[in-house]
Amino acid sequence: MSDRVGGWLDERTGWRLVWDGVFLRQVPKVNWAYTLGSATLIVVVNQIITGILLTIYYVPSVQDAYATVDFISHDLTAGWLIRGMHHWGASAMVLLVGLHMVRVIYHGAYKFPREITWLSGVGLLVLTLAFGFTGYLLPWDQKAYWATVVGTRMLEVTPLIGDWALRVARGGDDLSAVTLSRFYGIHVWVLPAILLLLVGLHLYLVVRNGISAPPKKGE
Amino acid sequence: MREQDRRDYLEKYQEDKKRGIPFFPNALFKDAIVSLLVFVALVVLSAVIGAELGDQANPSDDSFTPRPEWYFLWLFQLLKFFPGNLEFVGVIILPGAILLILAALPWLDRSRTRNIRGRPIVLGFVVFLFLGVLGLTVQALLAAEPPLEAAGGDPVALLYTENCSGCHGTSIAVPAGVNLGDVISQGGHEGMPAWSGDLSSDEIDALVGFVLSPNGSAVFQDSCSGCHQAVGLAATQPLTLRAALQPGSEFEPHAGLDLPSLDESSATALVNFLIAPDGHRLFVLNCAACHGNSAQFAGTRNELLAIIEKGGGHLTMPAMGGVLPDADIAALAAYVVAPDTAPASSAALFEADCAVCHGTRVPVAESVEAATEIIVKGGSHQTMPVWGDVLTAEQLDALTDYAYEASQGSPAVLGKTLFEQHCTVCHGEFGEGGASPVDPSFTIGPISTEQYLVTRDYITIRAIITQGQPDSGMSPFGLAFGGPLDADEVGAIVAYIRSWQDNPPVELPPAVERAPLLVDVADIYAGFCAQCHGADGEGGIGPSFQSPEWQAIHSDSQLFETIDLGHPATAMIGWGDILTDEQISGLVELIRSLQGGPGTPGPVAEVSFSGDVLPIFQSKCLACHGASGGWSAESYQSVMASGNSGPAVIPGDAENSLLGQWLLGTGTGGFMPPSGSLPTTEVDAILAWIRQGAPDN
Numbered sequence: 001m002s003d004r005v006g007g008w009l010d011e012r013t014g015w016r017l018v019w020d021g022v023f024l025r026q027v028p029k030v031n032w033a034y035t036l037g038s039a040t041l042i043v044v045v046n047q048i049i050t051g052i053l054l055t056i057y058y059v060p061s062v063q064d065a066y067a068t069v070d071f072i073s074h075d076l077t078a079g080w081l082i083r084g085m086h087h088w089g090a091s092a093m094v095l096l097v098g099l100h101m102v103r104v105i106y107h108g109a110y111k112f113p114r115e116i117t118w119l120s121g122v123g124l125l126v127l128t129l130a131f132g133f134t135g136y137l138l139p140w141d142q143k144a145y146w147a148t149v150v151g152t153r154m155l156e157v158t159p160l161i162g163d164w165a166l167r168v169a170r171g172g173d174d175l176s177a178v179t180l181s182r183f184y185g186i187h188v189w190v191l192p193a194i195l196l197l198l199v200g201l202h203l204y205l206v207v208r209n210g211i212s213a214p215p216k217k218g219e
Numbered sequence: 220m221r222e223q224d225r226r227d228y229l230e231k232y233q234e235d236k237k238r239g240i241p242f243f244p245n246a247l248f249k250d251a252i253v254s255l256l257v258f259v260a261l262v263v264l265s266a267v268i269g270a271e272l273g274d275q276a277n278p279s280d281d282s283f284t285p286r287p288e289w290y291f292l293w294l295f296q297l298l299k300f301f302p303g304n305l306e307f308v309g310v311i312i313l314p315g316a317i318l319l320i321l322a323a324l325p326w327l328d329r330s331r332t333r334n335i336r337g338r339p340i341v342l343g344f345v346v347f348l349f350l351g352v353l354g355l356t357v358q359a360l361l362a363a364e365p366p367l368e369a370a371g372g373d374p375v376a377l378l379y380t381e382n383c384s385g386c387h388g389t390s391i392a393v394p395a396g397v398n399l400g401d402v403i404s405q406g407g408h409e410g411m412p413a414w415s416g417d418l419s420s421d422e423i424d425a426l427v428g429f430v431l432s433p434n435g436s437a438v439f440q441d442s443c444s445g446c447h448q449a450v451g452l453a454a455t456q457p458l459t460l461r462a463a464l465q466p467g468s469e470f471e472p473h474a475g476l477d478l479p480s481l482d483e484s485s486a487t488a489l490v491n492f493l494i495a496p497d498g499h500r501l502f503v504l505n506c507a508a509c510h511g512n513s514a515q516f517a518g519t520r521n522e523l524l525a526i527i528e529k530g531g532g533h534l535t536m537p538a539m540g541g542v543l544p545d546a547d548i549a550a551l552a553a554y555v556v557a558p559d560t561a562p563a564s565s566a567a568l569f570e571a572d573c574a575v576c577h578g579t580r581v582p583v584a585e586s587v588e589a590a591t592e593i594i595v596k597g598g599s600h601q602t603m604p605v606w607g608d609v610l611t612a613e614q615l616d617a618l619t620d621y622a623y624e625a626s627q628g629s630p631a632v633l634g635k636t637l638f639e640q641h642c643t644v645c646h647g648e649f650g651e652g653g654a655s656p657v658d659p660s661f662t663i664g665p666i667s668t669e670q671y672l673v674t675r676d677y678i679t680i681r682a683i684i685t686q687g688q689p690d691s692g693m694s695p696f697g698l699a700f701g702g703p704l705d706a707d708e709v710g711a712i713v714a715y716i717r718s719w720q721d722n723p724p725v726e727l728p729p730a731v732e733r734a735p736l737l738v739d740v741a742d743i744y745a746g747f748c749a750q751c752h753g754a755d756g757e758g759g760i761g762p763s764f765q766s767p768e769w770q771a772i773h774s775d776s777q778l779f780e781t782i783d784l785g786h787p788a789t790a791m792i793g794w795g796d797i798l799t800d801e802q803i804s805g806l807v808e809l810i811r812s813l814q815g816g817p818g819t820p821g822p823v824a825e826v827s828f829s830g831d832v833l834p835i836f837q838s839k840c841l842a843c844h845g846a847s848g849g850w851s852a853e854s855y856q857s858v859m860a861s862g863n864s865g866p867a868v869i870p871g872d873a874e875n876s877l878l879g880q881w882l883l884g885t886g887t888g889g890f891m892p893p894s895g896s897l898p899t900t901e902v903d904a905i906l907a908w909i910r911q912g913a914p915d916n
Contacts, residue, residue, distance in 0.1 A: 144276060147285045
């Protein structure tokens with residue numbers, strides 16, 4: 001029965017090709033350290049889902065940002081869980097991305113033929129930090145506000161374009177409502193778009209080139 | 220990697236794969252377990268710790284010590300090693316280099332070796348990076364607590380570490396001429412708190428000394444800290460201090476002690492540390508005893524510097540004997556010896572005859588006889604110390620800057636004048652507030668109490684003045700918000716208000732009962748509307764009520780609404796919460812009566828095109844609107860007939876004529892001329908001419 005349904009679907013979608021290529025592919029014997037990448041992916045999915053849920057209630061304006069986060073945290077059903085998972089997910093992302101990277105370096109897995117996989121991974125590291133920085137401001141509490149004041153001020157020391165970079169980041173000379181909507185837009189639209197592209201490339205390359213085997217002594 | 224190596228690797232990999240396992244379910248099973256663990260960890264963390272939400276962001280409360288999220292802490296800590304101009308190394312260059320090395324890793328490490336034992340450089344780099352980031356993070360986390368080891372050492376350095384180094388790193392470069400004491404106590408720029416609430420003035424003085432002369436702090440630590448507490452010693456008189464530091468001096472309290480001798484540069488650093496080159500403080504310490512709160516001086520800065528540096532009998536007191544009646548001299552002598560018990564008339568005499576040089580400070584005299592002799596004979600009776608021997612070069616410069624600026628009229632002095640002009644009508648002469656002049660039921664709170672001033676920093680007060688408080692009837696005063704004051708003037712008012720802090724003129728609770736209430740419409744107009752619209756409605760910041768054009772295009776209900784609700788994007792705030800409807804209606808009536816200005820009522824005289832209108836066109840419009848296309852202002856015919864958007868003039872209807880709309884800025888196109896509106900009289904003449912039917916007269 002399931003074979004017949006599967007066959008019927010395969011004729012129309014070719015799903016078996018993907019299934020065989022992705023899931024039934026043969027991989028070298030690996031150890032537990034090789035699970036860090038997929039763990040990171042799960043946290044990415046967690047961030048996307050909880051992030052989408054948060055945007056349903058969150059309002060990125062100076063008047064409402066704090067009140068809506070407060071509402072999510074204290075009044076909304078399971079809001080504490082959604083925000084908590086997103087908050088801790090951010091830290092988990094940084095931690096897992098870092099460990100994943102150390103694993104890859106340790107096994108020399110960035111070498112031929114996986115250079116582009118590595119490069120997209122470095123891009124994802126930068127992206128993760130950018131997510132962290134822009135997301136930190138959104139609750140609009142004191143910690144968020146002043147950390148971002150100091151964080152954006154660092155841009156000012158860039159030679160030649162420092163003042164300009166600061167104004168671009170803040171949308172003016174001071175941290176304001178413009179900064180909040182700017183960070184929100186970047187955090188919710190720009191970065192996720194780039195993230196999906198890079199994660200897609202990263203996964204495609206992982207499947208195409210296969211996961212590296214742990215190098216033996218002398219290899 | 221060579222071609223052969225690559226082929227070898229791929230072959231070997233194929234073998235590994237053959238001897239391996241299928242991804243599903245074997246490898247995926249491990250993945251699923253770890254992912255599940257991560258997921259559970261997230262849920263547990265959310266449930267047990269949760270996501271913290273602090274107090275709402277408050278840009279005016281900058282006492283908050285900012286700390287980034289944990290994964291940026293190492294970067295935050297790294298910055299502290301790159302103070303001042305080197306900051307960009309820590310912010311841009313180092314992180315950028317790390318990122319670049321990471322990205323380029325496959326091309327930097329091109330060997331065929333994959334096992335970590337064969338790649339010591341890469342291993343070294345990763346371990347170094349990991350330990351570096353870990354170490355910096357731990358350091359930053361520990362720095363959150365006051366460093367224990369500094370507690371037993373240099374207390375001023377500890378003050379600095381606790382309060383300043385978090386943002387400023389190990390040292391601060393202070394530009395010349397900056398009053399650091401003010402910056403620290405009042406907060407300087409974004410993110411920099413006003414410390415006056417948290418630190419005593421002695422502590423702030425000590426910090427100023429530390430920032431300006433960190434070497435001095437070290438010298439103090441080595442040579443003096445055995446007996447002296449820096450914070451207490453920082454308030455010493457400079458003359459005493461110099462005497463104590465003079466090589467080989469017989470300074471009494473140091474007698475019998477085996478003191479380390481200091482070389483010249485160490486001594487200078489020490490003096491700069493103990494009495495920082497802060498002009499205001501130096502003036503208070505060195506000059507105020509004789510000169511009072513400010514010295515009068517009419518020369519240049521260099522002349523002033525020379526006087527301070529060289530000291531001596533630079534001023535000769537004229538002999539007053541024969542100039543003043545004997546009775547006056549006797550009264551003055553008595554006053555000088557005992558100012559508190561002398562009759563009030565002698566204080567007035569002192570004010571009239573002596574204050575021009577002596578300021579507010581009464582000179583000290585031992586006896587009435589001695590005082591009388593000095594007053595009668597005059598001369599260099601009091602010698603100014605040679606400050607060049609006492610003060611360091613930095614201190615001399617700072618003192619001269621301060622004294623010179625003060626003699627030119629300090630910000631606080633200018634601020635007092637401005638405050639009287641703009642603020643006293645509502646806030647009272649001393650900021651005591653009281654019932655609102657327009658709405659007796661609304662009380663304006665005092666702004667000069669200690670509580671008010673301590674809880675509001677410079678930036679907040681400046682923002683209130685600049686942007687106004689529309690909800691309580693205060694219109695914006697900043698130029699950028701349509702008010703009359705530029706940033707310096709607002710700053711001067713803040714400085715004046717701030718000067719109350721040391722000695723608040725108002726104690727809580729305030730005396731609320733105050734003067735007669737302005738309920739008369741004419742008084743309301745004179746008190747409030749006239750500030751912007753002129754006493755006779757002649758206009759100013761706001762439009763002129765005398766203009767017949769302005770009167771014609773606004774209906775009574777529009778006027779009422781504007782007064783009631785205000786006008787967005789201008790300094791006109793809504794008065795509806797403050798004035799009653801009757802008062803607003805009364806104001807509308809009053810505004811109507813202002814048309815044409817005082818004493819010139821009646822119909823407007825007929826306007827002539829050739830006599831009144833064409834000359835305006837020729838002087839103001841023709842440069843562009845001549846032969847170069849579009850509408851032409853050359854002659855009556857071209858004015859009426861030319862134009863890309865149809866006729867510019869609809870005879871009899873000034874408001875709907877394109878020309879009228881351009882001049883008033885009411886159309887979709889914007890304003891003409893682009894450099895700014897024509898004078899009201901010229902606009903009025905043109906509009907009146909159109910309203911007459913645009914005749915060719």
